[in-house]
Amino acid sequence: MADDSKATENHSITSDNNLSLESGNEVSIDSLARQVQESLSLAKKHKFWETQPVGQFKDLGDTSLAEGPIEPPTPLSEVKQEPYNLPSPYEWTTCDLDSEDMCNEVYVLLTNNYVEDDENMFRFNYSKEFLRWALHPPGYYKSWHIGVRVKTSKKLVAFITGVPAKIRARDTVVVMAEINFLCVHKKLRSKRLAPVMIKEVTRRVHLENIWQAAYTAGVVLPTPISTCQYWHRSLNPKKLIDVGFSRLGPRMTMSRTIKLYKLPDQTVTPGFRKMEPHDVPAVTRLLRNYLKQFAVAPDFDENDVEHWLLPKEDVVDSYLVESPETHEITDFCSFYTLPSSILGNQNYSTLKAAYSYYNVSTKTPWIQLMNDALIVAKQKDFDVFNALDVMHNETFLKELKFGPGDGKLHYYLYNYRLKHVLRSSELGLVLL
Ligand code: MYA
Numbered sequence: 001m002a003d004d005s006k007a008t009e010n011h012s013i014t015s016d017n018n019l020s021l022e023s024g025n026e027v028s029i030d031s032l033a034r035q036v037q038e039s040l041s042l043a044k045k046h047k048f049w050e051t052q053p054v055g056q057f058k059d060l061g062d063t064s065l066a067e068g069p070i071e072p073p074t075p076l077s078e079v080k081q082e083p084y085n086l087p088s089p090y091e092w093t094t095c096d097l098d099s100e101d102m103c104n105e106v107y108v109l110l111t112n113n114y115v116e117d118d119e120n121m122f123r124f125n126y127s128k129e130f131l132r133w134a135l136h137p138p139g140y141y142k143s144w145h146i147g148v149r150v151k152t153s154k155k156l157v158a159f160i161t162g163v164p165a166k167i168r169a170r171d172t173v174v175v176m177a178e179i180n181f182l183c184v185h186k187k188l189r190s191k192r193l194a195p196v197m198i199k200e201v202t203r204r205v206h207l208e209n210i211w212q213a214a215y216t217a218g219v220v221l222p223t224p225i226s227t228c229q230y231w232h233r234s235l236n237p238k239k240l241i242d243v244g245f246s247r248l249g250p251r252m253t254m255s256r257t258i259k260l261y262k263l264p265d266q267t268v269t270p271g272f273r274k275m276e277p278h279d280v281p282a283v284t285r286l287l288r289n290y291l292k293q294f295a296v297a298p299d300f301d302e303n304d305v306e307h308w309l310l311p312k313e314d315v316v317d318s319y320l321v322e323s324p325e326t327h328e329i330t331d332f333c334s335f336y337t338l339p340s341s342i343l344g345n346q347n348y349s350t351l352k353a354a355y356s357y358y359n360v361s362t363k364t365p366w367i368q369l370m371n372d373a374l375i376v377a378k379q380k381d382f383d384v385f386n387a388l389d390v391m392h393n394e395t396f397l398k399e400l401k402f403g404p405g406d407g408k409l410h411y412y413l414y415n416y417r418l419k420h421v422l423r424s425s426e427l428g429l430v431l432l
Contacts, residue, residue: 046222048195053415055223063419067170069211070415079206084199086148087191092200093147095159097135103128105156106147111341114183115218117407121244122340122351126181130337133315134180134432138303139164143204144177146197157185160197162205166299167214167429168291169416173299177205178431179215179414202414213414214296216431224410225296226422228388231402233374234261236383243342245351245384246403261401265379267372269364275318275332280306282329283320290360294391294428295418296411309334309358316357319376321364330363333373335385336432354380356387357430370396390427 050056053070083092097103107128116123126134135145140163148158162177179201184193205213232246237257240246248257275283284305291297298304309318314337321331334357339350354377361369377385387393387402388409396402411427 048192048198049222052222054221054412055225055417057222059417060223060421065417065419067417067419068172070417071211073209073211074206076207076209080203084196084203086196087193089151090148090157090193091151093149093156094143095145095147095156096142097132097145103131106131106159109156109159109185110181110183113185114181116343121343123343125339125341125350127314127337127339129312130315130432131181133307133312135161135163137163137165137307141204141208143207144201146201146204148193148197157188158193158197159183160201162201162213164208164210165214166301166304167212167296168299169296169413169418174212174416175210176413176416177201177210177213179213180432212416214429214431215412215414216409217412218407218409220410221412223412224421225413225418226411226424226427228390228409228411228424228427230405230407230409231387231389231393231397232405233385233387233400233402234383235263235374235378235385237261239348239383240351243345243348243351263371263375263378265375267375269321269331269368269372271322271324272319272364272372273322274311275309275320275334277306277310279320279329280310283309283318283332286329286332286360286362287358290362291358291428295422295426296413297428317354317376317380318357319373321369323363331361331369333359333369335373335377337382338432352381352383354382354385355430356385356393359391359393361392366392366396367399370400374400388430389424390430391425394425 055070059065086092095102095106097106107126110131111123111125114124114126144162146160147156149156160179160182162179165176165178166173167176168174179198182194182197184197202213205211234240234246234257237246237260238254241248241254241257248254252260280302284300284302287300287305287309291300300308309316311318316334316336318332318334320329320333322328323330335354336357337352338355339352342348342351356373359370359373374385385402387397389397411429
């Protein structure tokens with residue numbers, strides 16, 4: 001019997017141009033190339049990022065620098081009032097996702113131009129409902145949903161967003177912006193538009209008297225607070241192999257692979273059920289108590305939990321365990337829906353992926369809890385279940401037959417220094 005975790009080789013897209021590839025015991029050429037590239041990028045000049053209040057590579061390991069903001073806030077009256085200048089063919093637009101037309105424009109831009117894997121086999125395909133959910137949390141600012149249009153044709157060609165979030169770093173809760181969906185149309189790449197967009201979102205965040213931000217990317221920039229890895233659990237191995245997401249492992253046949261990943265039809269934990277609106281207070285308590293132990297984590301209140309974790313069809317799924325005896329809520333698991341377009345395959349156009357979100361185990365063993373999450377994801381027809389090695393995820397990944405990807409996801413804070421790089425298991429934060 002082959003080692004379970006090495007039964008297939010998995011491709012994946014991380015939050016940037018990273019292909020994730022599991023490669024048995026050998027070090028793949030891809031992963032070697034990446035390591036070389038990453039070590040070179042430590043020496044590489046970052047003309048833009050060197051000018052920003054972020055940890056710089058030269059300061060890595062310098063524990064004399066204090067933890068906290070890198071620069072103090074400036075008086076609001078000194079924040080630039082006008083938008084940054086774009087190259088003359090382009091103009092700024094604020095994107096109202098409540099408008100069906102606008103939401104559609106953003107959807108089309110991202111569907112055709114957002115994150116792909118290195119081999120250009122898959123591209124993230126966030127749904128419109130997902131984008132509305134991701135961009136409309138409690139207290140969101142419309143002004144932080146920023147587009148760039150071609151002046152003449154009005155075509156939307158670039159996008160960047162922020163949403164407000166309370167994030168705790170060690171003992172300090174900081175109101176931050178979570179920055180996401182940075183996208184420049186393929187035809188306009190490498191023209192230094194991204195730095196202008198980042199400066200413009202920064203200006204609009206500053207106008208709300210917010211001075212810190214959190215973001216993730218597949219690329220190495222100055223300087224990650226932590227680096228994580230994606231793991232993939234095949235739910236529909238035949239399709240994953242057919243579309244080139246996975247490869248049949250050595251000495252494995254298709255039928256053995258299908259058998260290996262087979263799951264029970266029904267969940268096994270007594271009291272395991274979908275989260276409902278009346279569960280918000282109990283889930284908030286459970287989650288707050290759990291997230292305390294991580295170095296960096298969101299500081300969720302009931303409004304946040306209602307928004308981010310109440311089930312929303314085809315966007316986010318949440319389940320909990322209610323003790324049949326005491327009716328106490330003891331455990332929780334959740335995942336969000338993020339399909340990828342399959343580029344240039346005759347038989348399939350979409351890969352349906354579930355991404356592990358926030359999970360808490362207090363009574364149900366992790367492996368049983370997350371196996372039930374896999375079972376419901378399979379019932380809902382997902383092809384693959386993805387999880388980062390954050391929080392306690394390492395306690396179930398191998399046992400539940402997740403295979404490691406080779407793509408890395410880097411976490412960053414803007415204008416906030418931590419003394420030490422964190423292990424991925426010290427992170428309590430999942431960004432979309
Ligand atoms: S991560 C997802 C990013 N999106 C994609 O990967 C989609 C496909 N790719 C593209 O659309 C383009 O390639 C992008 C770059 C738009 C990514 N994060 O315009 P350029 C730096 C930060 O010539 P382009 C996400 O959404 C690069 O190092 N910086 O390049 C989180 C270089 O700077 P430097 C990045 O390829 C975003 C400069 O841009 C990234 O045409 C968080 C080159 O610009 C990246 N992912 O466009 C943003 N990729 O010379 C930061 C490249 O210094 C937020 N670059 O190395 C910071 C907090 C702001 C708020 C603060 C509030 C207080």
